[in-house]
Amino acid sequence: MTTSLEEFLTARRAAGRRLLVPYVTAGAAPGWTDVVRAYADAGADAVEIGFPFSDPMLDGVTIQEASDRAIAAGTTVTEILREVTALDVGVPLVAMTYGNLVFQRSGAEFCAALATSGLRGLIVPDVPLEEAGDLADAAAKEHLDLVLLAAPSTSRDRLRQIAGRSRGFVYALTRMGTTGERGEVPEQAARLGRDLKELTDLPVLFGFGVSSPAQAAELARHADGVVVASALMRRLLDGARPRELGEYVASIRRALDGAVDREPDEHATLPRHRRRPDPQDQVGPLPRG
Amino acid sequence: MTTSLEEFLTARRAAGRRLLVPYVTAGAAPGWTDVVRAYADAGADAVEIGFPFSDPMLDGVTIQEASDRAIAAGTTVTEILREVTALDVGVPLVAMTYGNLVFQRSGAEFCAALATSGLRGLIVPDVPLEEAGDLADAAAKEHLDLVLLAAPSTSRDRLRQIAGRSRGFVYALTRMGTTGERGEVPEQAARLGRDLKELTDLPVLFGFGVSSPAQAAELARHADGVVVASALMRRLLDGARPRELGEYVASIRRALDGAVDREPDEHATLPRHRRRPDPQDQVGPLPRG
Amino acid sequence: MTEHALMSDPGTSGRFGDYGGRYVPESLIPACHEIEAAFRDAWADPGFRDRLTTLLTVYAGRPTPLTPAHRLSRELGITLLLKREDLTHTGSHKINNVVGQALLAQRMGKRRLLAETGAGQHGVATATAAALLGLRATVFMGERDIERQELNVLRMHVLGAEVVPVTTGSRTLKDACNEAMRHWVASVDDSYYCLGSVMGPHPYPWMVREFQRVIGEEARAQCAAELPAAVPDYVVACIGGGSNAAGTFAGFVDTTARLVGVEAEGGAAATFGRAGVLHGFRSLVLQDEHGQVQEAHSVAAGLDYPGIGPEHAHLRDGGRARYETVTDAEVVRALVRLARTEGIVAALESSHALAWVIRAAESGGIAPGSTVLLTLSGRGDKDIASIKELL
Amino acid sequence: MTEHALMSDPGTSGRFGDYGGRYVPESLIPACHEIEAAFRDAWADPGFRDRLTTLLTVYAGRPTPLTPAHRLSRELGITLLLKREDLTHTGSHKINNVVGQALLAQRMGKRRLLAETGAGQHGVATATAAALLGLRATVFMGERDIERQELNVLRMHVLGAEVVPVTTGSRTLKDACNEAMRHWVASVDDSYYCLGSVMGPHPYPWMVREFQRVIGEEARAQCAAELPAAVPDYVVACIGGGSNAAGTFAGFVDTTARLVGVEAEGGAAATFGRAGVLHGFRSLVLQDEHGQVQEAHSVAAGLDYPGIGPEHAHLRDGGRARYETVTDAEVVRALVRLARTEGIVAALESSHALAWVIRAAESGGIAPGSTVLLTLSGRGDKDIASIKELL
């Protein structure tokens, strides 16, 4: 059996590494698969691939726009899967999309298709715990990790259930609100991170509003790593090339690596140029399933 | 005692003459008193002088416009009376206005002022029989003839009352509707004329919509004469001089005179130039009160 | 006329003290007689009354509620109750009168309704009743009002009515009345003139008050249920011609309630007018020293009228009602204030009554703790576009 | 779910057969739970029910009449009864739901109401209830709808609400929903999301239907008084999200009446949709072969929605209700026809229901002599400006 998303991330974390999962909306720009490659090359521990949906309820303007562009360009689930099948970047790929695409035929069919294309995880923000039962079973059958979300508003009791049911990692929302960049790291994020860490051994990654290397580094202190989406998508919409996006991911990578064991108030003065960390130093590349 | 409006008109009628009462809105044009003179010279048997009111309910657009012009030019009752006092045209002058001007102070005061200025009659279209009691008394006291109106819709019983109460003449409305020129002579006018003639010895004059000499002549067949207003006022608004207005009155005069004892279907072929009738041939000029 | 006879049948003369009467051209006298006779007959006929009540109930949405304005009351230190004519079909009290007159017209065998309109509410109500009963409708409306009440013009079109723009004079309600009367004279055989307020020749001021009496009667009963004292200290309504006020006052004229009619400062015939004759009746009229009728000026098209119903002039003379004025600015503020405290967007006309209540309550003119019944004669949808700039 | 349980409590899962549920981000789950608990508690509390009934009565103008459409009935050869939600305060059935939810929000200690709106009726109702209860209101409205329903935008401003233009997607109701949900996620602590139809995550579809049930219950009793058979042969309502239809159907689901929901041809999720998940619930959704939700297109802004309430999908699957479509052109003709036969200018939304009745009666789809109850969900004032060009 091949390494699962969860095994891969857990192993990397075990090696003392802060986890970094950058995001790209499939089809938002021609050659978006090069963006995935650039992310991987820049030290991503997994890459989240957004399957664009017309009504992305949990997404802010940036990812909405990326989704609209992708859909306008004719991006479909089938087409994304075709392109992903050809991708081998050495780290796991995780699909992120909305329930309506997942349930087009059935959750089982969708999971099977993802697995066949080599994806290792699935995030569906509008399918919460109560609605996730069948989908979780279907995913498990396909050795696909269904990642559940936890929010600052989630009760401790419910966090426990989410942590128990989630696979791959727990996606911890830094704040109430939609995706998009924000300045501060909210206190509630720190609390959520601490709570989840107490409740589970699964990796806990923060997402939503991670908008600078320094912020990523600070957030990572309260959990195991971060998902970075809007900050990258904004650059992509502004015309950034895969190489430039990769450089940005690398800068977050450096901040995360530097942040290990540092106090939060030192982050602002992190040296600009640090040795580019080599993921291979820590955990080997992902063998294709 | 001086000749009243009623005596004057009755005498002229007795002389076999069709009565003609042209109208002018006081103040509608500078030198409007010349219009009164021109009318008299052209063979009018009396002249109706409109005291302009802002809301002339029974008047059509032409007389409304004449009234608006007069009011805009600063025409007031006092001013009209001042000018009328200086007028001596040999035929009686009859005031026509609305109740609001009549009742400004009181009907009695208004009648007294008219009489003092030498006017011999008063027509108030929005003061019908039931509301006319006090006013009729006040007018009588001043030897001013309060002319009442009769309409095609008026019942025979009511016509009798109106005929009984009216002084000077009975103003018979040719048709339902406001003043203004109309093409045909309605059948209802003929009937109203016949009815009134049966009921009263007072002169009966048609008014409203008398818009051509031929029509005047035909109408006069059913009664004792006509009041001509809008047809003249339209010409005045269009810039006609007193002389021209006088010529138009003269043409009606000729038609009326020619109409005596003629059948209606001959009117269309009335000779254009007939001897201009001299009122003095019939009844002497009106001595000043 | 003795005190106990206030707001009763004015008899065949149609006189309310010195006011009222029937100052119309002889051509209209038979029509007025015919209408008076038909109305007397209908009003005494339980069948007609039933039919009217049924239509007002199942069609026009009566009874209208009495809404306690809780938040505004608290702010003003009084108990303010709103009689909600804004909730009737077509959105103002005008429908009460129009349904009555349209039924009467039908009973008289008429085929067409004529009407004048200012704010357009009476025109819309007339167009509505005409459609309901299968009659034609022709509505006269000043050009200026057509501009500022466009919504209502379009409503009349949709309802199938003919809207005739009046271009004379001030091009507002007064001129629309003149034109409607003129047209009526010319078409009195098949047309019924459906007058929109307590004005015009007898029997209109009386008849319209009777058709609007339902406001006051409902409110009287509702106040009795709502207020410990059964009767409010004040009964307040706005005055254009005065029909919503007359209908309201009729329910309270025999009580201790103080009756207050509120006029637009620029159209305050009861306050600044002199006795005169206009549109077929004798009453207080805004006029210059020479007797020329003045143009009224109000932000509310429905109050842009230089006269006041004759019965109001009589109530004023006798001291049974008093008449107050408010400015356009106060009115717009009152409209917004009610909207934001109670969630009710009242018509600009109705907001006159409210503006006076607010001023009086805030200045002590109405004692703290007083109970006030205010007739909210209509809703403000029609005014929204025109107050946009004033906000 | 067995037949007798139709239109009852969907339990904690919020499922109506295969539909419904709670497909929202985890961030909103606690809020949904909190609302469900609060609603269950309030709905079982006679004090809350009383307060709601009182406001609906003295403030919103309930009960609304049932108007027999005499002339149109004659033309169509049927008996057509109109349930007059157009006569409620603010002019549509939306107020029933909003007053309920606003009271609930207040009970929950919330300070602000959020709402999406299409035609603006729900937005106006929300702004109204907020003003009434002293809450703030923020209303999300598609830019395209802001243009075509300007009157309602101005009304919301006068009422003190903040109107947020939504510039994404089709710039209509669907996008306003997205934006409102997003905003709710970010402000769930002090804000209550006042959803405007029987859609969204559990408990909304159920709760909104319960708050709208008053339409059906009143109509049921009124039909019993009006019709020899007590129950009409057909019960017809238009469907945007489906709240006026759900409220109406709820009163008749246990009778023999045939229930008909009428959608806009360009937004007919029940007819052309496939099962999907949108805005927090599973139901029938207009979508392309790839699962992208399609833009609805209707002359009626309030029906421009690509989904349908989950309970309707369930009623359709079980055959208890059927769903029909009408074209924009039929709708405008129906609006004008009702205006000219009955003097009622209905909302474009409501005119969909009427358009179907007209077509069915004229084509024999409804047998001659049938009795039809039609919910007239709102008045057409808001639409007058936009249909001007279509007349």
Ligand SMILES: Cc1ncc(COP(=O)(O)O)c(C=O)c1O
């Ligand atoms: C809402 C409303 N209130 C009041 C009035 C004034 O009329 P009245 O004084 O006859 O009640 C109008 C007239 O158009 C109106 O539309």
Ligand SMILES: Cc1ncc(COP(=O)(O)O)c(C=O)c1O
């Ligand atoms: C008058 C009217 N009817 C119907 C609707 C559609 O809503 P629903 O299907 O929830 O009744 C709307 C929505 O705005 C509306 O304004």
